[in-house]
Amino acid sequence: MNLQRPNANDATRTANRSRSVVPMSGLCSRCVDGCTGNCEVFKASFRSRELIYPGPFGEITAGGDKDYPVDYSHLNIQGYALGARGLPEGVIGNSDTAVFPSVNTETEYGSELKVKMKVPVFTGALGSTEIARKNWEHFGVGAALSGITLVCGENVCGIDPRLELDSEGRIVSAPEMDRRIEIYRRYYSGYGEMLVQMNVEDTRLGVAEYVNRKHGLETIELK
Ligand code: SF4
Incomplete structure (x- = not known):
């Protein structure tokens, strides 16, 4: 299983012509003679090293959109009331004193x-x-x-x-x-x-x- 999608990404402003893509290479299942683009292989064949950098340079930040088998989005933290700590001395923790703007x-x-x-x-x-x-x-x-x-x-x-x-x-x-x-x-x-x-x-x-x-x-x- 390839957790990335090689050969086409918005960061390099490329996309596959076909909806069906070989996971290992990122090439379209049918890579046709006469294709008008626009995967990375296609674009790099005549735009060369422009493909090295995400673009337009100086206008964007870019991240690697790889799927991980487990990531933080798979976790839910179900909180529950544990009481209030760190209140000033003598102050009893209740709904009026344990309020979030007071958290240090x-x-x-x-x-x-x-x-x-x-x-x-x-x-x-x-x-x-x-x-x-x-x-x-x-x-x-x-x-x-x-x-x-x-x-x-x-x-x-x-x-x-x-x-x-x-x-x-x-x-x-x-x-x-x-x-x-x-x-x-x-x-x-x-x-x-x-x-x-x-x-x-x-x-x-x-x-x-x-x-x-x-x-x-x-x-x-x-x-
Ligand atoms: S050249 Fe065209 S058909 Fe071939 S993999 Fe790239 S986008 Fe797909």
Whole structure:
């Protein structure tokens, strides 16, 4: 059983001509001479590497729509009343006091350096893609106001056309990274943080040293 549907996906803007498809290859059961499209094999045969990336580039985010034999949608959690904990001393838990707006969702992470969060949420890594760049303001402001941790993905400095390097190829100035940090900090109120992912290129460029030296960022994620 193939849990994916190879050879046709909206992410690559492709589809099978036929309703009947071979599960292993994704080819139509009848792949006809003279077909006018538009599966991945068909499209790649004359659009070549355009098929590598979901598109239109910079306009979308895309996920892998694979079916899993078991996933969270198969589970139902049937809750029942267990009482109320954590109420202020002397307050008895009942329908008037144990109300959801009073629930404390704060938490923290870190071993020696603790980071407090208002709710235990991290964003996905928003890195060098155009969709991340042009939507950073919304994510940065939203994450700061929500008190969650914002993850800046890899290679943001590497593709910055205004990046300045020293004679050893290390970052002197990275305006796009500066912009992202400044936007996040505009509404930062002590909860969550912005952390920066680093790949091999980021490490060579000295991204960790730069964000720590210039902005005092203390968390990186090595890939
Ligand atoms: S080329 Fe046409 S007929 Fe053949 S698998 Fe692709 S969509 Fe189907």
